[in-house]
Amino acid sequence: MTYVKNSFLHLFRFLRSTMSYFRDVLLLHGFMLFILLPFLTSLIKFILRRGQIDYLSYDSIGIILRDHPGVLLALIAVLLAILIGVFFEFTFLLISVFFIKKKEPISLRQLLRGTLIQLKKIRPSSILFFLVYFLLVLPFGGLNFNSDLLAKVKIPAFILDYIFANRVAVIASVVIAYLVLVYFSIRLIFALPQMILRDRRFGQAVKESWQATKGWNFLRLLGQFLLISAAVMLLASLSYGVVLLLLSLVETNLPEYALPGAVVAMTIMQFVFLANIVLSTVGIFYITIASMDDSGLLTGLPEWFTKSAAGEKEAWSFGKVSLFVVVAILFGIGVGTYNTNYLSNYSLKEPLTISHRGVSNGNGVQNSLDALQKTARLHPSYVEMDVQETKDQQFVVMHDFNLKALTGVDKRPNQLNLAELEDLQVTENGKSAPLVSFDDYLAEAEAADQPLLIEIKATPQDSPDMVERFVEKYKDTILAHQSILQTLDFDVATKLKELVPEFYVGYIMPFNIVGPPISKVDFFTIEYTTLNRNFIDAAHDDGKDVFVWTVNDEDTMTRMMFYGVDGIVTDNVDLLQQTIKTDLKDPTYADKLFYFVTGIG
CATH class of the missing domain: 3.20.20.190 (Phosphatidylinositol (PI) phosphodiesterase)
Structure with missing residues (x-):
């Protein structure tokens, strides 16, 4: 009973504390979604065009390896850029949640500074572990932190159809492999945060994580992950359901206001979607940091952090207020125009x-x-x-x-x-x-x-x-x-x-x-x-x-x-x-x- 109570306390503290960090996390996701991702996608297409390669698929890899070393090196560079971007995103969010747990306000400037300081400390062992941690263990173990840069890494349904169309032995093997990955995901969950927050070396970080997540601690972590995931999903589903129900009532009873109501409803749903990204992304970090704190694995505040700089409230000048108003108006016009076009112009097409x-x-x-x-x-x-x-x-x-x-x-x-x-x-x-x-x-x-x-x-x-x-x-x-x-x-x-x-x-x-x-x-x-x-x-x-x-x-x-x-x-x-x-x-x-x-x- 105490475990359930503490799990819900962790949940409510997480939801309450995260609100003050919406701005920073949304800015990061905005940068990833609207700047870095389009840039990297365009860069890949540019590299392929310059190499006169029409496509990137499994049957073109041999051609690239054999005939296009320049394209190969450029694509490897892009892959490294993606990896560094994911590491930056992970570190930024980890440090953000660390300060949530410490109940210390921190400015966006200091968050960025602290993240860049950690990037300079990357060792070869960190990179190798990072690859295993993110590209193998977490995505398939069910504990992915929803990186925008990894959002396209999905298991297509045709693979699942193939697996479940085969013998019981194949299904059993897949289930066992999945459970093993979940197990290792949780047992190693503290390792990378230890390497980032405490500058632990790879071997020591893995050993400490393995020791801190054995027995009851493993079950407690698993339960909290499931609880937060279910809570965030439930909040989003209820929000979408209420918005759709209200819009249906407007369409039925006030049809003349159907389009304006739909535009407002779509805007609310977009906000809910962004909020869901924030909560689901930060949730795994909050549980990790809180559990590390309970296990005595958290350090004090880092040396680069200055309380005065974070705590001071900057006065809003006329220029800042004006800039904020202009950006808000432009953003509102852009979102409103997009939503109106989406709702007015799309119709079903006969296939x-x-x-x-x-x-x-x-x-x-x-x-x-x-x-x-x-x-x-x-x-x-x-x-x-x-x-x-x-x-x-x-x-x-x-x-x-x-x-x-x-x-x-x-x-x-x-x-x-x-x-x-x-x-x-x-x-x-x-x-x-x-x-x-x-x-x-x-x-x-x-x-x-x-x-x-x-x-x-x-x-x-x-x-x-x-x-x-x-x-x-x-x-x-x-x-x-x-x-x-x-x-x-x-x-x-x-x-x-x-x-x-x-x-x-x-x-x-x-x-x-x-x-x-x-x-x-x-x-x-x-x-x-x-x-x-x-x-x-x-x-x-x-x-x-x-x-x-x-x-x-x-x-x-x-x-x-x-x-x-x-x-x-x-x-x-x-x-x-x-x-x-x-x-x-x-x-x-x-x-x-x-x-x-x-x-x-």
């Missing part, structure tokens, strides 16, 4: 409907003729399917790079001839169907008058002229039938477009990091969890369409339509078509604000 692997609502085995026939009766815009090269340089319809999961044969498709592959049975969801050649699948699609979205799944074992032979054999049929193509391999996508400019070609991006790459393709297909409005706007400005995969629930379908995607890949064509019929209308302002909250970033 192309695309059946994932030729299946809808489990009506057959993926990439089979039977499923194609049934799905074609639903008349989707396209049926997405997968093509791989065989050992005898033919083409088979198959998604997986290994046949074992679907056929029981532990071989790659390119290790067997087409005739051998056609003798195999594919089993899925209690159904069975023969493996089929691309020629037969294409003929069936033609007979059903069903255009295809053909994904070419390239492998290192493909013949050197695979793309050329594919184009020579199928070009006329693909164009006549108005089918389109996509691939995960950037070189294959580029070659398809160069060989046949009339082809409508897409490049598949598993996740969004720095926006759409420079490319000659016609569209991008991106996994939906990291997609945002900024990516879509940037792609559209460059004349590219955006398809999204794999969307299987109504809420996400509606949200993707609101973002303006051009096509939705789904496992349930019926649901997507019904959602388009019922939800393709001008959304209410409350709907728009809901999509705004769920799609920020």
Whole structure:
């Protein structure tokens, strides 16, 4: 009972004390979000353009390593700049919370000065530990401190789908690994703060953290982390819910004030979002500092801190007051204009409907003729399917790079001839169907008058002229039938477009990091969890369409339509078509604000 009471006391003290530091933390986040991040993103794009590299992805790393040492060095420099930026952000916030705990006011100037002093003390061991601490332990251990510079580091849903689609042993291994990372996250939680606040060396800091977090202290820290995370999330959710409810009442009862009310509501929600960033970011630091204090690991005030400088209240001159008023007015006009445009101009867009692997609502085995026939009766815009090269340089319809999961044969498709592959049975969801050649699948699609979205799944074992032979054999049929193509391999996508400019070609991006790459393709297909409005706007400005995969629930379908995607890949064509019929209308302002909250970033 005492533990629960102390946990809530820590929570309330944290919430109360943090209010005085909103300014400093918001200024830091503003700098990171609106200055440093755009600068680094533009710098990466500039480096790639100067090196005449169209994209940055896993299949371009080898080219950069081999042919572009200058680009490699420049990208490493940017990576180091990001790392230093994250360290600066961490140190700034840590020192801020340290002074919250010490109940000592500190000026922004002194905070910056203290942070820079700590940056000068960085040792090689600090950098190595920092990499492990932030890029491995905390993000995947669930204790990330929400750095703006690391905000794009996400685990895409397709990876989770793959993990949970496999055996129990794989799921168990992932769960165990996750729990181990959480354990090490907490056991090492004091190490880096010790290195920063007390100038401890790496080995000593790790030893002291390990000693201070054993037994009951470990459970106490874990409970407090969970409590603060839940409290901050609950506050934000309640705030958003109340604002949306009030706006709905205004729209229903006072429709003439709906737009002004929505602008005010959106402004409040933006403030709540910023407040949530502050609270969730500083929360982990407050628990850490408070626990260090309880364990006797905190020192006194640092030598560089001067009480008089921090405690003096500067008089507001006429010039400062005038500057503050001008900035506030300009900020208010900017926010009001942006919010009004957002609420007035956005409307839902009808997307192309695309059946994932030729299946809808489990009506057959993926990439089979039977499923194609049934799905074609639903008349989707396209049926997405997968093509791989065989050992005898033919083409088979198959998604997986290994046949074992679907056929029981532990071989790659390119290790067997087409005739051998056609003798195999594919089993899925209690159904069975023969493996089929691309020629037969294409003929069936033609007979059903069903255009295809053909994904070419390239492998290192493909013949050197695979793309050329594919184009020579199928070009006329693909164009006549108005089918389109996509691939995960950037070189294959580029070659398809160069060989046949009339082809409508897409490049598949598993996740969004720095926006759409420079490319000659016609569209991008991106996994939906990291997609945002900024990516879509940037792609559209460059004349590219955006398809999204794999969307299987109504809420996400509606949200993707609101973002303006051009096509939705789904496992349930019926649901997507019904959602388009019922939800393709001008959304209410409350709907728009809901999509705004769920799609920020």
